[in-house]
Structure formats: C-alpha cells, structure tokens
Amino acid sequence: MTASDISQNCDVLIVGGGINGAGIARDLAGRGWRVVLAEQDDLASHTSSSSTKLIHGGLRYLEYHEFSLVRKALQEREVLLKSAPHIMWPLRFVMPHDPSMRPAWLIRLGLFLYDHLARREVLPGSRGVDLRTHPTGAPLKTGYTRGFVYSDGWVDDARLVVLNALDAQAQGAHILTRTRCTAAVRSAEGWRATLQSGDGHTHTVQARALVNAAGPWAETFLRQQAQSARGEALATRSLRLVKGSHIIVPRCFEHDHAYIFQNPDKRIIFAIPYEGEFTLIGTTDQEIHGDPHSARIDADEIAYLCEQASRYFTRPVKPADVVWSYSGVRPLLDDASGDPSAVTRDYLLETNTDAAPLLSVWGGKITTFRKLAADAAHKVGQMLGDPRAPWTAGRTLPGGDFSAWIGPAQRPDTDFERFLAQVQQRHPWLPATLARRLARAYGSRIDELLQGVDALAGLGAEIAPGLHEAELRFLQATEWATCADDVLWRRSKLGLHYTAAQREQVRRWMGR
Numbered sequence: 268m269t270a271s272d273i274s275q276n277c278d279v280l281i282v283g284g285g286i287n288g289a290g291i292a293r294d295l296a297g298r299g300w301r302v303v304l305a306e307q308d309d310l311a312s313h314t315s316s317s318s319t320k321l322i323h324g325g326l327r328y329l330e331y332h333e334f335s336l337v338r339k340a341l342q343e344r345e346v347l348l349k350s351a352p353h354i355m356w357p358l359r360f361v362m363p364h365d366p367s368m369r370p371a372w373l374i375r376l377g378l379f380l381y382d383h384l385a386r387r388e389v390l391p392g393s394r395g396v397d398l399r400t401h402p403t404g405a406p407l408k409t410g411y412t413r414g415f416v417y418s419d420g421w422v423d424d425a426r427l428v429v430l431n432a433l434d435a436q437a438q439g440a441h442i443l444t445r446t447r448c449t450a451a452v453r454s455a456e457g458w459r460a461t462l463q464s465g466d467g468h469t470h471t472v473q474a475r476a477l478v479n480a481a482g483p484w485a486e487t488f489l490r491q492q493a494q495s496a497r498g499e500a501l502a503t504r505s506l507r508l509v510k511g512s513h514i515i516v517p518r519c520f521e522h523d524h525a526y527i528f529q530n531p532d533k534r535i536i537f538a539i540p541y542e543g544e545f546t547l548i549g550t551t552d553q554e555i556h557g558d559p560h561s562a563r564i565d566a567d568e569i570a571y572l573c574e575q576a577s578r579y580f581t582r583p584v585k586p587a588d589v590v591w592s593y594s595g596v597r598p599l600l601d602d603a604s605g606d607p608s609a610v611t612r613d614y615l616l617e618t619n620t621d622a623a624p625l626l627s628v629w630g631g632k633i634t635t636f637r638k639l640a641a642d643a644a645h646k647v648g649q650m651l652g653d654p655r656a657p658w659t660a661g662r663t664l665p666g667g668d669f670s671a672w673i674g675p676a677q678r679p680d681t682d683f684e685r686f687l688a689q690v691q692q693r694h695p696w697l698p699a700t701l702a703r704r705l706a707r708a709y710g711s712r713i714d715e716l717l718q719g720v721d722a723l724a725g726l727g728a729e730i731a732p733g734l735h736e737a738e739l740r741f742l743q744a745t746e747w748a749t750c751a752d753d754v755l756w757r758r759s760k761l762g763l764h765y766t767a768a769q770r771e772q773v774r775r776w777m778g779r
Contacts, residue, residue: 276473277301277441279647280460282448282488283480284308285315286424287614287628289431290640291478296438298644298655303472304432304440305462307447309753311428313559314482315633316757317595319513319537319549322347322355322420322634324384326527327535329377334384336613340634341385344420346660347637348389351430351667352679353686353710354423357390358539359524361403363411363579368529371413378417389678390418406520408581416524421539424633425757426708429746430664431636437665444747448488451477454496457623476624476647483508483559483596485627495622504617504629505601508556512564512594513549514572515541515763519580530575538576542760548572548584559596568594591763600630614639616646624650666710686711696722701733708759716741730776731769734761739776751777 279295281288284306292304306312324341325333348355364371378393398404398414432442445465452459458474481488489503518540525539534552541547551568569586577583600615614631616639618624626647631639641657648654669676669686676682687706690713691697697705705713716738720726727736734754742748742758751774755762762770 275471277303278474278651279303279476279478280305280448280451280458280472280474281478281480282451282492283478283482283485283628284310284428284432284442284444285313285480285482286311286428286431286633286636287482287631287639287643288478288480289428289435290636291480291628291643292435292440292442293431293438294640294644294657294659295647296435296440297658298648300644300647300651300655302435302440303443303474304435305443305446305448305460307445309444309749309757310432310442310747311425311757314595314597315428316425317511317513317593318424318633319511319539320422320424320547321358321537321539322422324381324419324634325632326377326381326417329380333613334380336635337381338384339613339638340632341381343634343638344385345387345389347422347634348420348679349676350637350662351427351664351710352669352676352683353666353707354426354430356421356680356683358419358421359391360417360419360527360537361396361401361524362415362417362527362529363398363404363407364413364415365411365529368531368533374415378415381417387418389680390420393417402522403520403524403526405522406580406582408579411579422633423707427633427636427664429758430666433665433746442747445749448492451493452496452498453477453493453501453622453625455622474623476626476651478643478647479625479627483598485598485629489627493625501619501625503627506629507554507599507601508559509597509599510553510555510562510594511550511597512553512568512572513547513592514564514569514589515545515547515591516584516588517546517590518544519546519576519582519584526579528575528579530578536572536575538580542763545590545763548576555596562594562596564592564594598630616643618646618650620650626650666712669711672711683707698723698733704733704759705738715745731761731765731773734759734773736776739773743777749777750774753777 278300279302281292281304292302296302322344324337328337382392394416396414396416399412436442447463448460449463450461458477460472461469463469479485479488486503486506489501493501528536539547573584573586615629617627637659645654669682672689673685690706691702729735748754748758
C-alpha cells in the first residue's frame with residue numbers, strides 16, 4: 268500500500284515505524300481510531316532491530332535506583348512472553364561472581380528485588396550455583412567458582428515490530444513503509460502532513476492528532492518537519508543519542524544459558540546463544556552526534572567487547588572472530604548525566620494541546636513498549652475528547668495463538684514445542700530444520716504460508732538454502748518486505764547463515 272492509496276483524512280498520523288510507533292498504531296487502531304503510520308525506511312530498520320534482543324527488567328538499573336522502570340519492565344515480561352511465544356521465550360542468565368566488582372551480598376539483594384518487584388507465573392526465581400560443577404562453568408576461567416542464575420526472556424526484536432504492524436493493519440490502520448513525512452503543519456483544526464514515498468510521489472494527509480514516534484529522529488522531526496501554521500518550528504526536548512554496538516562470533520559455549528558479565532568500568536555486557544551457531548556479545552554505550560543513519564561499530568568498540576568477554580571465557584574472543592556486527596542508536600532523554608550508561612531508559616510521553624493535539628515519545632525500551640503504547644493511546648484519546656478502554660493486555664500478537672493446534676495455553680516455552688510437533692505432524696514433508704524456522708517466524712500464521720502446499724516442491728524454487736520462492740512472495744505480500752535486507756536481516760536472520768554469493772541470489776530475486 269502506498270500513500271496515494273489511503274483516505275486523505277484520519278484521526279491520528281504516527282511518524283515512525285519502530286517498536287513504539289507500531290505498538291501505538293496497534294493500540295489506537297484497536298480502540299477504533301483511524302490511524303496512518305508513516306516510516307521513512309523499513310519497519311524496525313534502525314534502533315528496534317539493533318537491540319540486545321532481550322525482554323528483561325534491567326537488573327543493572329537497580330544500581331541507579333530506577334525501581335519504577337524495573338518494576339514496570341518486570342511486570343511486562345510475562346505479558347509479552349504469553350503474547351507471542353513463537354518469537355519470545357524464557358532465557359536463564361548466569362552471572363559469574365567477581366568479588367572485585369560487587370560483593371555477593373549486594374548481588375543477592377539485587378536478585379531478591381528482581382524476583383519480587385513483580386509477580387512471576389512462568390519464570391523461575393534466582394539461585395546460586397557452583398561453577399566448578401554446573402555446566403555453565405565449563406567455558407569460564409577457573410577463577411570463577413561461584414555464580415548466580417536468574418530469569419529473563421529473549422525476543423526477535425524486528426519481528427516483534429512487524430507483528431505489531433500486522434495487528435495494527437488488521438485493526439484498520441494504514442501502514443506506509445519507505446514513506447517520509449517531509450512536513451507537518453499544525454492548525455487549530457488539525458495537522459496537514461506531506462508524505463513522500465520512495466519513488467518521489469507525494470500525498471497530503473489531514474489528521475486530527477499527530478504522534479511523533481521517530482525515535483532517534485524525534486527531536487529533529489519537531490525542529491525541521493513539524494511547524495505551526497505560521498511556519499515556526501515547534502519547541503522540543505534534547506535527546507542524547509547513545510550508540511549500542513554488538514558483535515556476533517562463532518559459538519563460545521554449548522549450553523542454552525546466557526551470561527551477564529560485570530566489567531571493571533561498572534558496566535555489564537551479555538553473551539547470548541544466537542541463531543544456533545553463534546554467540547551475540549554486547550553492548551556498548553557511546554554517545555554520538557550527528558545523523559543516526561551513519562552509526563556503525565568502530566574498532567574500539569569491537570576491542571572493548573572482545574576484551575571484556577575474554578576476561579571470563581577460557582578461550583579468548585578476538586576481533587578476527589567477529590562474523591557480523593550491528594549498531595543501534597538509543598534516543599535517551601538528556602538528564603545531564605555524565606555517564607551514558609546512567610541515563611534513564613524510562614520513557615516520557617509529552618502532550619501538547621496548544622493547537623491540534625501532539626504527542627511526542629521520548630526514550631523507552633523494547634520491554635515496556637506495550638505499556639508505553641497503552642499510555643500513549645490513552646493520552647491521545649484524552650486530547651481528542653474520547654478516552655477509550657485499553658485492550659492489549661492478555662491479547663496475542665499475530666501467530667501467537669496456538670489454541671487451534673494444541674488447545675488451551677499452558678506455558679509459553681512448552682506451548683511452542685507442542686505447536687512445533689503439530690506442525691511437523693500436519694506437514695511431514697517439511698525438513699525438521701525448516702519446520703522449526705518457519706514455526707518460529709510465523710507461529711500459527713504458518714497456515715497462510717503453507718496453504719495448498721503438500722510437498723516441498725510446492726514452495727517453489729529454493730533461492731538460497733532453506734529459503735523458497737513461496738516464502739519470499741509471502742513476505743512481499745503480507746510483511747512489507749521489498750528488498751533483500753528486509754528478508755535477510757529483519758524478517759529473518761538468514762543473512763548470518765549465508766555466504767555472500769547466497770545473499771546475492773536473494774538480492775537478485777527480490778530485485779526482479
């Protein structure tokens with residue numbers, strides 16, 4: 268769908284197709300508002316696909332006394348895990364104890380708070396472990412004899428954004444990707460916005476309210492694109508743009524736990540099982556200035572992540588081991604803190620009703636996106652004079668309802684394995700590896716992908732290993748995928764498993 272396909276009038280125009288924009292679009296559309304979302308690039312093409320991919324409360328934020336943020340995030344963990352068990356699942360973390368970093372009693376206190384700040388139904392609590400005998404101690408240097416294990420969750424961040432956009436669309440929202448809002452002029456009657464698609468075509472949309480969810484570009488949008496009827500830029504807040512970089516290396520350990528490592532600079536990094544064959548290590552905190560588009564990992568960041576991981580692992584992690592890397596820019600509220608790691612990750616929703624309603628989203632983290640969206644939808648409703656009831660708590664995202672396959676839900680992690688068994692039973696011709704990948708990616712939407720297909724040949728030509736024409740067409744038709752990078756790095760992580768030649772084959776097919 269392009270900008271020219273939509274009605275000229277809507278209730279709410281949302282600028283930004285990251286997790287906050289997509290989540291707000293879903294919530295507003297589900298409350299019956301007419302919604303248009305415009306994203307200048309692909310969905311989740313920046314910050315929201317460049318996270319550490321964790322649904323977590325933020326254990327380290329307790330040290331900065333961010334109790335409200337941690338509690339809010341902890342409350343959301345299990346809500347999210349139940350909403351999309353195909354792209355989110357529980358993950359156990361191991362913290363090797365280094366007495367020179369933090370005393371054991373302080374860690375135990377922090378984990379006690381972490382276990383009890385919010386109710387847990389699915390995730391087990393924390394406990395101490397003897398790393399000399401526990402399997403997670405095997406890859407570590409012998410000096411680490413004691414550790415602590417606690418629970419959080421894993422998420423495919425880019426797919427989480429797409430699922431929110433799909434649900435928003437199902438509720439009636441119009442999702443416009445590769446469509447830039449070049450101007451938004453405010454008056455007492457509403458917002459008159461100019462949307463420009465990738466081919467240069469422009470279209471005007473009249474909206475009663477505007478939501479600025481542009482992430483790292485939220486401040487720039489208000490300074491440069493949004494303006495009053497007299498052509499004046501709107502007042503805005505200052506953001507601190509903090510780059511977080513990650514490296515991916517061949518698998519550092521065989522078990523299914525992740526590690527959280529304490530560093531001498533008082534920061535932490537994670538080492539997480541990733542895509543079966545790899546370990547994901549991150550993240551850094553490096554303040555940047557300038558266009559977030561240009562954010563890339565640098566040699567110092569790679570060296571830092573390798574050095575800190577090598578303090579713990581018996582087998583050192585070297586820059587030459589890095590097979591892939593990525594960087595995301597976090598838009599954090601400027602609180603005058605000298606340390607980027609100490610800047611709050613909480614969000615602020617700022618409303619302005621001087622003329623047509625404006626809501627700007629400042630900050631936030633992926634774990635609290637649903638709560639942020641519900642709060643934002645309520646505020647927009649208030650500004651439009653009609654606050655409507657929230658609805659997303661307890662609702663599944665597209666593909667997350669397995670009941671037609673396995674009956675009532677029990678636990679998100681075991682529910683997925685039961686669902687996968689049913690997929691393999693219904694489609695015995697699917698190779699086991701492909702069945703698991705498709706079940707993970709699409710959940711119960713796998714029925715749409717495999718409709719009418721009863722043999723592997725029915726999926727069409729295999730463009731790259733395990734990637735067939737039928738899936739590529741499905742992504743184009745239903746998930747806004749328009750180029751190879753959309754498929755290889757956001758709708759999936761297949762790019763990590765392919766050679767340059769195989770990635771090029773996908774590019775050629777998508778570019779036909």
